[in-house]
Amino acid sequence: MFTYFHSESQHNITEPSVMCSLLIVLEPLWLFSVTGGSSGIGKCIAIECYKQGAFITLVARDESKLVQAKKEVEKSAINDKQVVLCISVDVSKDYSQVESVIKQAQEKLGPVDMLVNCAGMSVSGKFEEVDVERFRGLMEVNYLGSVYPTRAVITTMKERRMGRVVFVSSQAGQLGLFGYTAYSASKFALRGLAEALQMEVKPYNIYVTVSYPPDTDTPCLTEENKTKPLETKLISETSGVCQPEQVAKVIVKDAVQGNFNSSVGPDGYMLSALTCGMSPVTSITEGLQQIVTMGLFRTIALFYLGSFDSIVRRCMIQREQSKAADKRE
Numbered sequence: 001m002f003t004y005f006h007s008e009s010q011h012n013i014t015e016p017s018v019m020c021s022l023l024i025v026l027e028p029l030w031l032f033s034v035t036g037g038s039s040g041i042g043k044c045i046a047i048e049c050y051k052q053g054a055f056i057t058l059v060a061r062d063e064s065k066l067v068q069a070k071k072e073v074e075k076s077a078i079n080d081k082q083v084v085l086c087i088s089v090d091v092s093k094d095y096s097q098v099e100s101v102i103k104q105a106q107e108k109l110g111p112v113d114m115l116v117n118c119a120g121m122s123v124s125g126k127f128e129e130v131d132v133e134r135f136r137g138l139m140e141v142n143y144l145g146s147v148y149p150t151r152a153v154i155t156t157m158k159e160r161r162m163g164r165v166v167f168v169s170s171q172a173g174q175l176g177l178f179g180y181t182a183y184s185a186s187k188f189a190l191r192g193l194a195e196a197l198q199m200e201v202k203p204y205n206i207y208v209t210v211s212y213p214p215d216t217d218t219p220c221l222t223e224e225n226k227t228k229p230l231e232t233k234l235i236s237e238t239s240g241v242c243q244p245e246q247v248a249k250v251i252v253k254d255a256v257q258g259n260f261n262s263s264v265g266p267d268g269y270m271l272s273a274l275t276c277g278m279s280p281v282t283s284i285t286e287g288l289q290q291i292v293t294m295g296l297f298r299t300i301a302l303f304y305l306g307s308f309d310s311i312v313r314r315c316m317i318q319r320e321q322s323k324a325a326d327k328r329e
């Protein structure tokens with residue numbers, strides 16, 4: 001069922017599908033919408049915005065997770081006028097469905113001031129071991145699942161000459177890593193989309209933010225760790241594991257400030273400066289920092305790359321040795 005929840009009442013929407021997204025409104029000025037808002041980073045973003053007085057729409061597929069998340073978000077209300085809406089929809093499948101639920105949400109709460117595209121999933125595994133259908137699936141959820149909600153809100157934002165759009169990429173959207181052929185590509189795609197979109201909408205006072213979190217302690221990471229190749233685990237450990245509350249705080253702060261780039265932790269900072277390329281610059285300080293640090297960070301990066309290559313080589317040798325030992329037995 002495609003269901004739209006509003007406070008206590010539930011209104012069934014006609015389309016047959018499952019999908020959930022989060023829409024948030026910050027009072028008096030801000031209304032937020034967060035896809036992937038029923039769990040992990042998206043839920044923490046919703047809570048963070050709610051604490052600041054926002055109105056929120058949560059978008060995801062699973063209705064029971066949405067209802068549970070709504071209850072959690074409501075605990076951080078700062079006034080009794082705040083509202084959390086839930087929309088159950090698959091953001092990656094049918095554009096007209098996404099457009100129609102977002103329209104309904106906007107009719108209830110008013111125009112979305114900030115859209116956070118956080119719905120996503122990860123798949124890890126060696127290139128030849130990942131089912132080819134998973135490559136399509138990840139592009140659908142992580143890339144098209146961000147295009148559709150953005151398309152659905154951008155016209156109104158342009159008319160109102162205000163708005164914020166956030167794309168949650170990943171550090172794996174800044175560098176390609178062993179085990180992430182499918183995932184990295186879908187996260188790199190968001191960067192291209194965001195850069196092009198920012199150039200189009202900047203004259204309308206709309207600011208785009210791309211967030212690049214490291215491993216973050218969420219149900220998605222727990223699930224991913226069950227099948228993650230050892231190489232991917234060892235390489236990802238470089239950046240450590242963050243808490244979703246911390247990641248959410250950084251994302252909300254950067255989005256509200258209108259920063260194009262949003263990174264977490266020292267490795268995140270270095271990666272963002274190193275991979276800034278032709279991305280928009282938000283302040284003179286940011287531009288100067290990039291110019292000054294680029295050479296140094298590339299030098300550091302070469303050492304990291306050397307250590308990643310040696311992790312991959314060591315794992316390969318170990319696997320071959322244990323295979324040979326198995327054969328001898």
Ligand SMILES: NC(=O)C1=CN([C@@H]2O[C@H](COP(=O)(O)OP(=O)(O)OC[C@H]3O[C@@H](n4cnc5c(N)ncnc54)[C@H](OP(=O)(O)O)[C@@H]3O)[C@@H](O)[C@H]2O)C=CC1
Pocket residue numbers: 019020021035036037038039040041042059060061062063065089090091092118119120121122141142145168169170171212213214215216217218219220221
């Ligand atoms: N955790 C990590 O280590 C990192 C995560 N990220 C990115 O952050 C984002 C959030 O991840 P995280 O919080 O860990 O993940 P979770 O699995 O905890 O949450 C994912 C959310 O997205 C929703 N969702 C998934 N697919 C769809 C869909 N097709 N349509 C609508 N909603 C959907 C889920 O709800 P439901 O399943 O009910 O639809 C859920 O609310 C993802 O884009 C992920 O790639 C980036 C870097 C690190």
Ligand SMILES: CCCCCCCCCCCCCCCC(=O)[C@@H](N)CO
Pocket residue numbers: 121122169170171172177213214215216220221224235236237238239267270271274297298300301304
């Ligand atoms: C100057 C250069 C500094 C270089 C630092 C390099 C650090 C590389 C670590 C990459 C970690 C990738 C985490 C992906 C998380 C993710 O998206 C999944 N967990 C999703 O589930």
